[in-house]
Amino acid sequence: MADQDQASNWQPEGDDSAERLLSLTLTLLSNPYGFTKEELFKSVRGYRMMIESGAKVDALNKKFERDKTALKEMGVQVVTFTRNSDMEDNQQSRYFIPADTFVWPKGTNLTPNQLRLLELAAKVWARASFSTEASRAVMRLKALGMPSDGLDLAGFAPRILTNEPGILQLEEAARDGLEVTFEYRTPDHQVTTRVVQPWQVRHVSGQWLLMCWDVGRNDIRNFMLKRIVSRISETGNKFNTATSAQLEEATRRLNEFTDGNVAVLKVEPKTEAWVHYELEHHTGPDGEVTLNFMDLHLLAEQIREFGPTVTVVSPPELAEVIRRGLEKVVNLHA
Amino acid sequence: MPKLRNVLSGDDQFNFLITLIGLIMREGEMHIDDVAARMGMTKQAVRKAMSTLVVAGRVDETGFERLPFNFDWDLFDETERLAFLNYDIITDAPRISTRQASAIAAGLSYLRTLPEFAVEEEIDELITLLSSSQPTSSPPTIAYEFGTIGADVSLLRKAIMAGIQVRCNYTNQRGESTDRILEPLRIDPRGSVWYLRAWCPTSEASKSFRLNRMRSVELLSEARSAAAEVALLAIEDEDRLYVPGEHDTDVVVEVDPEAYELVAEYANVETSTSTNRGTIRVTIKVGHLPNLGHLISKYGGAARVIEPAAARDIVRIYALGSLGESIPSEAPGDEE
Numbered sequence: 001m002a003d004q005d006q007a008s009n010w011q012p013e014g015d016d017s018a019e020r021l022l023s024l025t026l027t028l029l030s031n032p033y034g035f036t037k038e039e040l041f042k043s044v045r046g047y048r049m050m051i052e053s054g055a056k057v058d059a060l061n062k063k064f065e066r067d068k069t070a071l072k073e074m075g076v077q078v079v080t081f082t083r084n085s086d087m088e089d090n091q092q093s094r095y096f097i098p099a100d101t102f103v104w105p106k107g108t109n110l111t112p113n114q115l116r117l118l119e120l121a122a123k124v125w126a127r128a129s130f131s132t133e134a135s136r137a138v139m140r141l142k143a144l145g146m147p148s149d150g151l152d153l154a155g156f157a158p159r160i161l162t163n164e165p166g167i168l169q170l171e172e173a174a175r176d177g178l179e180v181t182f183e184y185r186t187p188d189h190q191v192t193t194r195v196v197q198p199w200q201v202r203h204v205s206g207q208w209l210l211m212c213w214d215v216g217r218n219d220i221r222n223f224m225l226k227r228i229v230s231r232i233s234e235t236g237n238k239f240n241t242a243t244s245a246q247l248e249e250a251t252r253r254l255n256e257f258t259d260g261n262v263a264v265l266k267v268e269p270k271t272e273a274w275v276h277y278e279l280e281h282h283t284g285p286d287g288e289v290t291l292n293f294m295d296l297h298l299l300a301e302q303i304r305e306f307g308p309t310v311t312v313v314s315p316p317e318l319a320e321v322i323r324r325g326l327e328k329v330v331n332l333h334a
Numbered sequence: 335m336p337k338l339r340n341v342l343s344g345d346d347q348f349n350f351l352i353t354l355i356g357l358i359m360r361e362g363e364m365h366i367d368d369v370a371a372r373m374g375m376t377k378q379a380v381r382k383a384m385s386t387l388v389v390a391g392r393v394d395e396t397g398f399e400r401l402p403f404n405f406d407w408d409l410f411d412e413t414e415r416l417a418f419l420n421y422d423i424i425t426d427a428p429r430i431s432t433r434q435a436s437a438i439a440a441g442l443s444y445l446r447t448l449p450e451f452a453v454e455e456e457i458d459e460l461i462t463l464l465s466s467s468q469p470t471s472s473p474p475t476i477a478y479e480f481g482t483i484g485a486d487v488s489l490l491r492k493a494i495m496a497g498i499q500v501r502c503n504y505t506n507q508r509g510e511s512t513d514r515i516l517e518p519l520r521i522d523p524r525g526s527v528w529y530l531r532a533w534c535p536t537s538e539a540s541k542s543f544r545l546n547r548m549r550s551v552e553l554l555s556e557a558r559s560a561a562a563e564v565a566l567l568a569i570e571d572e573d574r575l576y577v578p579g580e581h582d583t584d585v586v587v588e589v590d591p592e593a594y595e596l597v598a599e600y601a602n603v604e605t606s607t608s609t610n611r612g613t614i615r616v617t618i619k620v621g622h623l624p625n626l627g628h629l630i631s632k633y634g635g636a637a638r639v640i641e642p643a644a645a646r647d648i649v650r651i652y653a654l655g656s657l658g659e660s661i662p663s664e665a666p667g668d669e670e
Binding site: 017018019023025029030070076104108110113117122123124134138140141153154157160161172191201206229230243244270297304306308326329330332 | 425
């Protein structure tokens with residue numbers, strides 16, 4: 001992690017991948033007509049040194065593919081193309097990095113306060129791979145300005161938690177337009193195999209959701225990450241990554257769905273739930289609270305925590321889900 | 335990323351190198367101490383990075399090595415200032431990747447849930463800037479939707495910063511509402527539920543209190559006690575809500591993916607994964623066994639206590655009580 005208290009020393013690892021990646025980047029940026037792989041192998045220092053020490057073409061090819069992936073992961077766009085002018089039988093892929101994709105447009109600046117906010121934003125990621133990415137971003141952004149030291153998070157330990165193992169892979173699929181498949185367990189324990197085109201990983205009401213196009217259902221669907229019960233694998237199909245309009249539509253439908261889900265609960269006075277639902281100053285019918293919910297089963301989880309002090313007035317399905325869950329707990333702990 | 339202290343991975347080194355080039359190009363020339371301060375690295379690290387930079391390059395068709403960086407060694411020797419002569423490949427700071435931009439944007443949305451940052455207009459500007467992290471911009475791939483939390487957060491934070499005690503009204507899990515003195519240590523926001531970690535002088539322990547059950551917070555003039563200061567140090571590197579204590583009981587639980595969040599907040603002793611649809615068995619340290627009643631019942635079967643038997647009994651009795659089928663002789667419930 002490129003953070004002062006984490007790592008402030010430069011101790012190259014066994015390999016010199018940083019230098020090779022830099023040489024490759026500089027070379028690819030230096031010529032808009034690009035280079036063929038062979039040209040790169042001859043001219044980029046790291047590859048040339050491999051050749052000199054007797055490396056096979058296969059090994060070079062593998063290394064080059066890995067380096068391309070590594071650059072892409074770090075936001076460096078290596079473009080592949082073939083030149084029309086090349087002879088039909090001599091069409092070779094050429095590679096280059098468009099300069100405008102590499103650096104910020106001229107005049108991009110950050111104020112000290114903005115930079116400080118970005119630093120703090122990077123710190124809220126806990127125990128998740130996004131924290132590495134966020135820290136790297138902050139390092140790069142430091143070139144754009146000097147952070148102020150006004151704001152700080154002292155007293156808070158904010159944490160975005162990701163307990164779901166698939167989150168990185170789904171984010172990557174959304175970014176690169178990779179269709180994926182996984183097994184999804186609905187709350188009534190039906191396991192189905194879904195094929196989806198991920199649009200966005202979104203944290204709503206304390207849960208990570210995958211907003212996506214469900215290929216099998218031919219419609220927009222939201223999946224709760226914690227209900228994915230298999231590995232996530234790519235189908236090999238690609239799709240165009242989500243547009244803002246698509247995401248807005250998915251969000252609108254989710255909100256509409258939540259607005260349409262209404263529960264009425266009766267809460268015993270002077271209980272934990274009574275305080276939780278802020279009923280002290282409530283003026284409605286005695287001890288009744290009306291609320292919207294995104295997911296019936298999540299609401300059931302919340303209510304089970306309150307034990308017998310909360311009774312469901314409506315909908316009946318909610319009462320049924322709570323009861324079935326509790327019966328299951330009793331049986332599992334008999 | 336593995337937390338190797340003081341060692342940067344190859345990717346991190348590369349990240350540092352391209353930033354270093356961009357920074358020097360933007361500034362024209364810069365003193366090595368300023369570069370180190372700006373990047374949060376040691377002077378020695380900057381120097382070593384420079385020595386990597388100046389040999390990076392390519393070999394042209396005629397076999398000549400072309401080193402794009404014509405580093406101004408004279409200037410450096412005389413003044414310790416860094417500058418390039420005749421360099422034009424990377425002319426500005428490097429952009430950031432889509433994933434990096436999304437991660438930061440989600441972090442910013444999250445920050446806005448903290449009252450201190452709720453009115454930061456610059457957060458929106460930044461999110462817009464981040465969405466242009468690449469010229470072919472696409473919507474963020476990660477999003478964090480912010481919610482609302484209970485009141486009094488600012489007041490509690492004030493107490494933490496000033497190192498003083500508070501009086502507040504707190505309703506525990508049994509519905510008992512009491513006025514108590516707490517010595518606030520840290521606020522732990524967790525999605526829709528926020529917690530106050532505080533030293534409780536009555537029970538002489540550091541505990542987590544839910545903010546949404548706390549009312550009428552009032553600052554006192556008394557400073558935090560010595561015991562509270564010790565507790566504050568103890569939680570410095572621990573971001574889980576439940577810190578193991580000496581008298582904790584080892585409890586073996588089995589959780590399905592739907593209930594992973596339950597064990598994430600406990601210090602795990604041991605985890606073993608079964609292949610059966612992501613179910614894992616974890617040994618956790620539990621301070622107050624009756625807590626398990628509502629914590630486990632909540633998940634309606636997705637979390638199960640395997641042993642000890644006493645803990646299984648607690649869960650069963652709690653669930654039965656919730657069903658209204660039998661009233662346990664002693665209502666299980668936690669302090670907090």
